[in-house]
Amino acid sequence: MEWLSSPEIWVAFLTLTALEIVLGIDNIIFISILVGRLPKEQQPKARFFGLALAMGTRILLLLSIAWVMRLTNDLFTVFEHGVSGRDLILFFGGLFLLFKSTMEIWHSVEGEEESEGTTGGAVKAGFVGIILQIAVIDIVFSLDSVITAVGLVDNVQVMVAAIVIAVGVMMLAAGTISDFIEKHPTLKILALSFLIVVGTLLVAEAFGAHVPKGYVYFAMAFSLGVEALNIRMRKAMKRKLKEPVKLGKDMPD
Numbered sequence: 001m002e003w004l005s006s007p008e009i010w011v012a013f014l015t016l017t018a019l020e021i022v023l024g025i026d027n028i029i030f031i032s033i034l035v036g037r038l039p040k041e042q043q044p045k046a047r048f049f050g051l052a053l054a055m056g057t058r059i060l061l062l063l064s065i066a067w068v069m070r071l072t073n074d075l076f077t078v079f080e081h082g083v084s085g086r087d088l089i090l091f092f093g094g095l096f097l098l099f100k101s102t103m104e105i106w107h108s109v110e111g112e113e114e115s116e117g118t119t120g121g122a123v124k125a126g127f128v129g130i131i132l133q134i135a136v137i138d139i140v141f142s143l144d145s146v147i148t149a150v151g152l153v154d155n156v157q158v159m160v161a162a163i164v165i166a167v168g169v170m171m172l173a174a175g176t177i178s179d180f181i182e183k184h185p186t187l188k189i190l191a192l193s194f195l196i197v198v199g200t201l202l203v204a205e206a207f208g209a210h211v212p213k214g215y216v217y218f219a220m221a222f223s224l225g226v227e228a229l230n231i232r233m234r235k236a237m238k239r240k241l242k243e244p245v246k247l248g249k250d251m252p253d
Contacts, residue, residue: 009155009158012155012158013158013161013162016159016162017162017165020165020166020167021169022217024141024166024170025217026141026195027054027137027141027170028051028170028174028177029177029181029191029194029195030097030100030134030137030141031047031050031051031054031134031174031178032047032174032177032178032191033188033192033195034046034050034100034130034133034134035047035050035130035178036178036182036188037130038127038130042127043178044175045127046127046130046131046134047171047174047175047178048171049131049134050130050131050134050138051167051170051171051174053134053135053138054134054138054141054142054167055163055164055167057135057138057139057142058146058167059160059163059164061142061143061146062146062156062159062160062163063156071084071085071086071089072084072085072086073085075088081207081208086143087206087207087208089139089140089143090140090143090203090205090206091202091203091206091207093136093137093139093140093199093202094140094198094199094200094201094202094203094204094205094206095199095203096140096199097137097140097195097196097198097202098196098199098200098203100133100137100195101192101193101195101199102196104192105193105196108185108188108189109189140202184231186227186230187224187227190220190223190224190227194216194220194223197216197219198213198216201213201216
């Protein structure tokens with residue numbers, strides 16, 4: 001237990017926890033949008049299972065560090081470019097994210113009208129189907145997260161603790177984020193567009209083109225800031241329209 005009194009370990013733990021939360025933003029958005037297709041009473045349970053699954057996936061990958069690091073070794077070569085297990089996971093994961101995000105945008109914009117008491121495609125997908133989709137994308141998002149963790153910290157206990165704390169924070173925030181996205185359709189489309197960009201980056205990274213996610217997060221934060229101003233402006237306009245008409249006291253001669 002000597003690591004408990006080590007300042008270096010605590011700095012690494014706090015840094016890794018913050019990174020896990022940041023790297024989990026796209027995961028929360030994806031889960032929130034998928035869970036939004038379920039009936040209202042099933043959504044909290046689906047969010048809990050989805051994030052618990054994310055935590056379990058990351059911890060299992062951490063406990064098999066040797067296997068994870070071997071994923072970076074080339075399996076075969078295509079046009080003089082080495083293809084590793086990690087590249088294959090990122091490629092197919094990116095395609096899956098592109099497909100799902102595009103289909104969700106189509107459903108939101110041009111899909112069939114939702115009948116009362118249902119949530120459109122949620123009836124077709126079902127609870128288990130949503131959880132399985134979350135499981136697939138969790139593996140993709142967890143891979144880079146675990147590789148980042150291994151590069152920062154050598155102590156597995158610290159890495160597991162950071163993941164548990166980060167997922168705990170995400171569990172607390174997921175419900176609020178999900179409700180906020182559902183209340184504002186433009187934010188939902190913005191979030192789905194963000195996931196399309198992330199999917200494109202995953203496919204590009206599979207081919208060796210690395211683009212720092214910081215650029216994507218900055219663009220997303222800027223877009224969210226603009227949309228937040230639009231939301232405030234729309235609320236102000238609604239309040240103004242609801243205000244009663246005030247008649248002047250002075251009558252004309």
